[in-house]
Structure formats: C-alpha cells, structure tokens
Amino acid sequence: MDKIIEIKNLSKSFGDKKVLEDINLYIRRGEFLTLLGPSGCGKTTLLRMIAGFLQPDEGSILMEGKELAGIPPHERPLNTVFQRYALFPHLDVYDNIAFGLKLKKVPEDEIEKRVRRVLKLVAMSDYEDRDVDTLSGGQQQRIAIARAIVNQPKVLLLDEPLAALDLKMRKDMQTELKEMHKKLGITFIYVTHDQEEALTLSDTIVVLNEGRIQQIGTPVDIYNEPVNSFVADFIGESNILNGTMIRDRRVAFMGHEFDCVDEGFGEDVPVDVVVRPEDIYFTTEESKTQFTAKVKSCTFKGVHYEMFVDTDTGNELMIQDYDAYPVDSTVRLYIDPDDIQVMKKERTCNTLYGTVKDEETVTLLGADFPLKSGFEAGTEVKVEVPFEAVDLLDNLDDGVLDGEVHFILYKGDHYHLTIKTDAGDFLWVDTNDIWDKGDLVGIRLIADKGIKISRKDG
Amino acid sequence: MGKRSNWSIPYVVFLVFFVVLPLVLVMVYAFQDSQGHFTFGNLAKFFTDKDALSTFAVSIEVALENTALCILLGYPAAWILANKQYNKSAVTIVLFIMPMWINALMRTLATAQLFTMLGITLGKGTLLFGMVYDYLPFMIYPIYNVLAKMDKSYAEAAVDLGATPWKAFWKVTVPLSMPGVTSGILMVFMPTVSTFAISEFLTNNKIKLFGTIIQENINSSMWNYGAALAFIMLIIIGITTLFDKDKEQAEGALI
Secondary structure, three states: OOEEEEEEEEEEEEOOEEEEEEEEEEEEOOOEEEEEOOOOOOHHHHHHHHHOOOOOOEEEEEEOOEEOOOOOHHHOOEEEEOOOOOOOOOOEHHHHHHHHHHHOOOOHHHHHHHHHHHHHHOOOHHHOOOEHHHOOHHHHHHHHHHHHHOOOOOEEEEEOOOOOOOHHHHHHHHHHHHHHHHHHOOEEEEEEOOHHHHHHHOOEEEEEEOOEEEEEEOHHHHHHOOOOHHHHHHOOOOEEEEEEEEEOOEEEEOOEEEEOOOOOOOOOEEEEEEEOHHHEEEEOOOOOOOEEEEEEEEEEOOOOEEEEEEEOOOOEEEEEEOOOOOOOOEEEEEEOHHHOEEEEOOOOOEEEEEEEEEOOEEEEOOEEEEOOOOOOOOOEEEEEEOHHHEEEEOOHHHOOEEEEEEEEEEOOOOEEEEEEEOOOOEEEEEEOOOOOOOOEEEEEEOOOOOOEEEEOOO | OOOHHHHHHHHHHHHHHHHHHHHHHHHHHHOEOOOOOEOOHHHHHHHHOHHHHHHHHHHHHHHHHHHHHHHHHHHHHHHHHHOOOOOOOOHHHHHHHHHHHOOHHHHHHHHHHHHHHHOOOOOHHHHHHHHHHHHHHHHHHHHHHHHHHOOHHHHHHHHHOOOOHHHHHHHHHHHHOHHHHHHHHHHHHHHHHHOOHHHHHHHOOOOOOHHHHHHHHHHOOOHHHHHHHHHHHHHHHHHHHHOOOOOOOOOOOOO
8 A cells, every 4th residue: 555644643732732643544545534523633733744844742644765854844845825825916817826836846848837727627727817805715725736736755744724614615616626636636634624525525534632543434424433422522423322232133222123234332331322314214104103202392404304313212403314204203113234334332430549538528629629538549440430420510719629611512311521621631521511622610429319429459 | 052063273373373373474474675675585585695505415315214214113013012922012012112202402402411421422423313203103003002902813814825925014014104204204203304303412413404593593693594405305295195095904003
C-alpha cells in the first residue's frame, strides 16, 4: 500500500489542555480523507500540524517516509485552502493564483499557461483581472482552490472550505470538489464538522472527538457500523439504546429480545445498541411484529416522514418511513437482525480515585463528598459511581463540585450526559431531567444509589 | 421635546465659532493689506521672500525626515506590539502610548535640558530627536491597529504558497498594512510642518520652521502676512490629505 502521509503517536497540548492525544493514522496516495468531528475536537490542529503551522509536542508526521518536523511550512510539498479563503485583497485574481509560481521563479509564459489552466478547471476563466473583493463567496472559494492546486502539491489540505457558503452553493461545490479530486489525482485531506459532507465526499473518514480518533473507515462502514455511541450519534440520525447481550446473536433492549448478527461480546454483557431510524419497519402481520408503539408525532421531511413513537415498554424511537402513520395510532414494528448494531459500552459506571478525609468524607476530583467509606482517614480509595448516582443541580452552590453539560445522548427513555468539571475531569450521568449543552450544574453524589468504595490497590 | 436633530445645535455652534469662523478670518486677513483693502500682495510677498521660502523648504525637509524616521522606528515597533508571540500583555502598548499623556511642551523642555546637561549642542540632530520622540506614538498606533486586526491567515497563506516568512512579510503583510502607514504619515507629517515650539526649544531658534515664522509675524502684529503664510500651510496640508484617498481601507486606522 502506498502511504503518502503517516502520523505516529502524535500529541499536542495548548497550555494544560490536551487537544490531540496519541493520534495514529496513515493516508493513502490519491485518496480523499476527511477529518470529521465537532468543533474543538482537534481536527484543525491536526491539519495545521501537517501544514507546518504548528509543531507537534510528541510523535511524528512522515511524508513519503520522511519526517516533516523541522521542515518549515514554505518548503513542504503541500498547499492549503483556508477556511475563509485568505485571498490577498491587494492582488487581483491572476496575481493571487500566480503568487506561488512567481516565488518559485517559474518563467512568465509558463505561469500564464498554468494560471489559465487552473482557472478553466475551476470554471472561472474570465475572471483573471477581477479584484478578489468583487467576487462572491463561491467564486472566492474557487480562486482559493485554484491558487493552491496551481502549485501541483502532492497533498491538498482543505480546512472547512465550504463552511461559509450557503446550502445550495455548498452542495454544488461538493460535487465539483469530488470531480476535481478525481481529475487531479492529488491526495485531499479535508476537515469538516458536517457529517453529511464527509459521507458524500470521502474515501476514508476519520472521526475525532476530544482529541482522540474514534473511528477510521469508509463512509459506509462508519454509518453502518459505528464503534461507539459518539460516532453513532454524530453520523446521521440514530436511536441509541441501552441493551444487554444475552448470548451471541441475541440481544435485549427496550424490554424485548431481538436476533442480531453480532457475536463475541460474552453473555449477559451490558451494551449500547444503535438502530438507524430508517431501519425500523412497519408491518401489519402479527407473526412479523416484534413490538408495538404509539405514534406521537409525524413530520414530512421531503422524501420521507419522520415519526417519533412511544414503544409498549416506554422507549421513544425515531422512525423514518416513506408512508405516514397517523398520530395516536398504534403500529406494529420490527427490526431486521442486520440492522441492529451492537457496541461495547465504553464504561458502565464512573470510576474515580480519591482519598478518605474522615469517617464521613471522601475527597474526589478535588472536592469533599459526604460519603461513608469505612476506611481510615488517608486511605487511597477507588470509588465506583453508577451513572444514576450522580445528581445534577440547578443551583451551583448546592453542589459539592461545579461542572458543565458537555455532551448529551438521548437513549430512548433517559438522557446520558457527559459532564465536564471545572478542573476538566469527566463524569457520566443518567438522568430524566432535560439539560442543554453548556448548562452549568452543581454536582452531588447520592450515597444510597449503589456507590461502591474499595481500597485503591485492592 | 423638540426634534432629535436639534441636539446637534451645540456642536454646530461650536464648529462655526471655533473652526469655520477662524478659517474665514485667516482667509480674510490673508487677502487684505494693513488698511483692509483686498490684495494678493501677502501671497506674492511669500513667493519673493527668500527667507520665508528657504524656511519653508527646511520645514518640508525636516517634516519628511521626521516622517521617514518615524516609519523606520514605528513600523517594527508596531509589528512587535501586534505580534502575540512577542507581546504578551497590553501594558507594553500603553507604555508606548504613555508619553502622549504628558504635555508635549513639557517633554520638549525637559529634552532640551537633558541635551544641555549632557553637553550636546542643540541643532538639527536634537531637533529631529525631539520630533521623533514627540510624534512616534502617532505613527505606531495606527500601524499597530491595522496589524493587530489583520487576519493571520494572509501571512500563513503566503508561507503556505512557498514564501519564506520574510518574503511573506514584504509581499503580503506590508502591502496590507499600508492604510495604517498612510494614517501615520498624515498624523506625523502635517503637525511637523506647522510646529514651532520644538524647534525653538531644541535648536535655540537656530533652525526656523514654517510654524516659527508664522508665529513671529503674528507676534509682531503682521497679521496679514502671518495669515497668508498660515493659508499657504493649510493648502499644503490639504494636498497631503489627498494621498489618503483610500478611505475605505483606512477604516479604523485613524485614531
């Protein structure tokens, strides 16, 4: 396999904040690779390190087997299309595109030929003498791409290049980018937070979150077989539910048992189950019916209808279907074994380490929680806190610790929240209360909800 | 309550009495002889007055030199101030601006004292020193403003396209910061042409500037000739502002 770029054990921090942690990745020559993730996931940082604007703290970036660290950005054989284009406002279209070639002392007639060629490629042939300020967003975007590819880079880096365009323009440019990639045969590394864009354009998608790679795969793999609930939630619409793997090829969720195709999880293991909304089917036959539900809402979405239903066991599901079912009607539903995606749970409780302060208090995450441990003061302990034993409070003063709602996952009958404490630690919480992302909360632990305390070494 | 446009009346009154009227008076005096008759004589006198002409030439020369020195010293200073890598606190900017808080006359007098104490003869060198000292902040600030607001990705794009950081600076950062430089030039060049206190104190009146002869004429009650000279200076200043025609780009550059 022909790897053009290889990234090994790459880490980067800004101050105390780790933005990328132990990134390992290779990029094949000629492929269209997308770094996908929510804002702040480290995707732009990774791109800027490949371009050379940032230096890695640890690890290496190899291009065609050669270490890139130490090579300044102007000597790297790659070019970038910047987020807000960064076209030079004091130069016209021609001089913007010719900028790189002039620096390389390419003869004038050759420059002219090459500028003409790329202008034709981006369908902007008659715009040579225009001021860049007079161009529309989409046109500036084309010029920015032309300015990069005229230098015939081995790798083209694109930093959310379509983010500033309106929806219609974005769709058109997606198609054009894809065609350009085919025509040029250059390796594209594309950064975006738009999952649909990533699915449309890429050969390979790298899903990033919190500075770590979550999953690498083709768009089809990532969509059909997300490895964890983050990926499932981030890519496309999905129903993510708590389940139990009963044995190989048999899983229970929403109070029902289903056949599935997954195996190797063990017996009676808690798992996350993902079912895409288009994979839940309506039926009228009793023999096919796996469960029934009541339609709560039905919205027309252009091609399909989007319905929310409450199942007979009290779970909420999103369903997409070409047919509409009336609100308040009871429907029969089934799911194909193929369409049930079972994922290992990343964690089944919060595992914290702290010390016993006195008989009634344990110090955890830098705060004193009223917990009876039964150990002597000073003992280092491991505390296992079930998701439902964490209590979130509106009033920060009522909590022992302050935090912020960082990520919200709806699991059919409850919310699974990721809370980031002020000190940057994470806690996971199951709750029926509705919180918004970014809400500030006081955090308390409910002692009688199954919190287990043991000696750290034990 | 009256119309909202009434609120502007105090300002209009102020402008009429303290800007328009004085300008009209300067015009009127410039085109009158001492008996109050209309004449071009005052202007004609200037163009035949060798002393005045040479003073005028010296003034322009000193102003040009001062402006050039201010750009040479001020641009790098502004660049460093605007660069977060080198300047981590806003305090440094205040330090550069702080001399402006102290009366220019006082600073000039103190500078003159300092030179005398050090035994440095007052002359052109000390004059330029004093002028640069006085006017440098007016050059730094507008350039700093433009540089600080400039999108970093322009310079990055240049480097990305193969320019060394030095070339990126000359081919992208400098051209894009020209509105700031133009503002700086206006704010340094114009006042230097008309200044008289600095030359008086820092050269012991050895070097006379255009402002000095206006002041001398007015002081010796030659109102009409003084007004004519002031009028000529206004025209010159008016011409220099024409260089700043790129108003749109200079947005925010002027303090």
